Amino acid sequence: MLWKKGRQSDNVEDRRGSRIVGSSIKLSGGLLAVVMLIAVVLGENPLELLAMLSQGYIGGGQTTAVSPGQTPGNDESAQFVSAILADTEDTWATIFPRMGMQYQAPKLVLFSDQVSSACGYNSAATGPFYCSDDRKVYLDLEFFRELDNLGAPGDFAQAYVIGHEVGHHVQNLLGISGKIHDLQLRSGATQANALSVLLELQADCFAGVWAHYADKYRSLLEPGDVDEGLRAASAIGDDRLLKRVGKSISPESFTHGSSEQRTFWLRKGLESGDIATCDTFSAAAKK
Secondary structure, three states, X not given: OOHXXXXXXXXXXXXXXXXXXOOOOOOOHHHHHHHHXXXXXXXXXXXXXXXXXXXXXXXXXXXXXXXXXXXXXXXXHHHHHHHHHHHHHHXXXXXXXXXXXXXXXXXXXXXXXXXXXXXXXXXXXXXXXXXOOOOEEEEEOHHHHHHHHOOOOOXXXXXXXHHHHHHHHHHHHHOHHHHHHHHHHOOOHHHHXXXXXXXXXXXXXXXXXXXXXXXXXXXXXXXXXXXXXXXXXXXXXXXHHHHHOOOOOOHHHOOOOOHHXXXXXXXXXXXXXXXXXHOHHHHHHOO
């Protein structure tokens, strides 16, 4: 990607090197099991995660960030994230007025190992995430190394991850995620999980819409970049991840969609550049 020719975003909050002393979040046994599975999937050491939990990072205390005085965003990785975030801002600021709305850009928080958000405590083992309560995207840059380990290297593969999380922010602003969450509360477990997958696939499509604009109007993509993104979408499909850790593949247990689904919806957004084509919910209802 020709990302260095773009501007830098002012919406990056660098908390790398900060340490969480305590948290008010407690994990149930079921949620702990999920976190442990994710740790295995992403190549993290589950024993280290258990040690972190036992040392009081999750308990009844308050959350405190301790910083070693690092200068925020002074390395190339942070500059890359800032440039990609800026480009998503430019894209969605162009699209939203066409719908009679004004785009409100999210903050992106860089962290290392663990972070506390308005949505609670998260370990890096859970991967990048978006918190609708504080409208922030959270990213540990080590996740990009995990993408390499999963066979999905490249700067556009990394940019796709950012675009996906920003896609969740777009869903939040459009009221999509709120409606789906309300529907989930009235649904059984199987249907609620299926709706979560459709939200994730739509975020993939929205990431593709952003990339379409980045290529068509700002010529940021280079030959091979699209393939990098599609490889990344495939590599983090639920079926691939479950197979990687020796688990049985059951669509009912998917959280983000299969490799085929994720690449399909990313490609759809890339080719169309139109959020109207990203209605994963109507598409699922027609099947």
